[in-house]
Amino acid sequence: MAKNNDTKKVVLTGGHAGSTAYVVIEEIRKQNKNWDLYWIGSKSSIEGAKVPPISSIYFPKYGIKTYGIIAGRLQRKFTLHTVPSLLKIPIGFIHAIYLLAKIKPDVVLSFGGFSAFPVVVVAGIFGIPVIIHEQTSVVGRANKYSATFSKRIAISRDTSARFFPKEKTLLTGNPTPYDIKSNLKNLPKIPAIFITGGQSGSVVINDAVESALPKLLKDFRVVHLTGIRQEDKFRHIWEKLDSKLKERYKVYGQVDFKKYSEIFNSSTLLISRAGANTVSKILVSKKPSILIPLPISYLNEQEKNAIYAKNFGLARVLLQDDLTPESLLDEVFYLIENWNEILDNVSKKETPDVHAAEKLVSLIEEELK
Incomplete structure (x- = not known):
């Protein structure tokens, strides 16, 4: 040919x-x-x-x-x-x-x-x-x-x-976007959480977030990539919030590659599945994260990806069977409380x-x- x-x-x-x-x-x-x-x-x-x-x-x-x-x-x-x-x-x-x-x-x-x-x-x-x-x-x-x-x-x-x-x-x-920036910075007064189940979304993660959202919005800004199927549902939730909380919560169904990087870079920490590309972005940016591996992935690959990020020093691994609104909030506050120690431990580490x-x-x- x-x-x-x-x-x-x-x-x-x-x-x-x-x-x-x-x-x-x-x-x-x-x-x-x-x-x-x-x-x-x-x-x-x-x-x-x-x-x-x-x-x-x-x-x-x-x-x-x-x-x-x-x-x-x-x-x-x-x-x-x-x-x-x-x-x-x-x-x-x-x-x-x-x-x-x-x-x-x-x-x-x-x-x-x-x-x-x-x-x-x-x-x-x-x-x-x-x-x-x-x-x-x-x-x-x-x-x-x-x-x-x-x-x-x-x-x-x-x-x-x-x-x-x-x-x-x-x-x-693993190729990682050049516009993904380092997360080695001071903890902001109102940290931003990027929540995503991937571009297709995750109903399981979204369900836990829905129940945890009132408490999250008291202390954090939240950007939520819901996936197209549940975008309308979470936009309705946004509409019912008071004006102050509305300013702290943004909902997207799907975004292009550049917008994804923009949201990722502006976030303080990440809640996500443990796909390989997500883990690569975490390692390059040195962003503290909560990873919820997809339990049906082939050879349990997502859990192994998550463990790789955990061993690097950046991720908390929350198995789907253990995921509740309460456990999710516990992990978020653990990362915030240990923020400086986490970043100090990974500051000199390099990823291929x-x-x-x-x-x-x-x-x-x-x-x-």
Whole structure:
């Protein structure tokens, strides 16, 4: 599938890794590479629901040619969506053949996820060089089975190395937005809490926050990324607050990458799931956080991500089974009371994520030579 012009075609693909891909895209553009960029990702961020992933909304605005792939996956439990999802698995491979034949890429960079898997397999069969990037502290299911079809495997944590062939694997770290700033500063008079369950939201976290909100707003400003499905509910809650508390509470359903970084940087502490990209932002910014791992993640990856951040010295890990409004408030006040000690302990620590995007762009460049 080689072309006879100087412009190279690079396909980036992934399930829920749009923010990671965006960081790599920024680095490619920063280096003024003569590459055409394409994104192949999920059609929906939630199985069986028409909730567009953030990549499909914002990548076209950034000039990235974006395609949603029809792809299925193996589900952890039987639901109404299990059979339709299984039937979409072979369709995903056919769709990947169509998209790659249309694009004719010179290299594919995959960030994992069920949407990326058929793209990687078809690219490998077609002889297109494939680089996969593992963001977690272990291994994602799609990346585990993609390794056979890849030429290079970039990992974010050395704990992932045991899951991949040694000769293909190297440690790069996890690309983190350049606009994520250091959190090493004095505790403000009214600290700001950023609460997020990811761009899709978390009903479990939102439920605990709803009950804890009156007490939180007495002492803190709160920015709440609810996810699109519960945005209206929390906007109604905001409308019922008195004027003083309204000023302290902001609700968003979904935000673009730059707005996310703006909210993240302006916050004092974070309450979140423990996705790999969130943990990377915490490490780079040195932001004290409360992490509530998704309990059904593959190989319990989110809990391991959270433990990594805890061992670094920045995170309190609150398991979902232990999550209540009271336990959430207890963890918030623990971080505030121990603020100076936490930041003093991590002030000189470094994370491999700082230069990860540069390393991934170098890997792409090597495959294009």
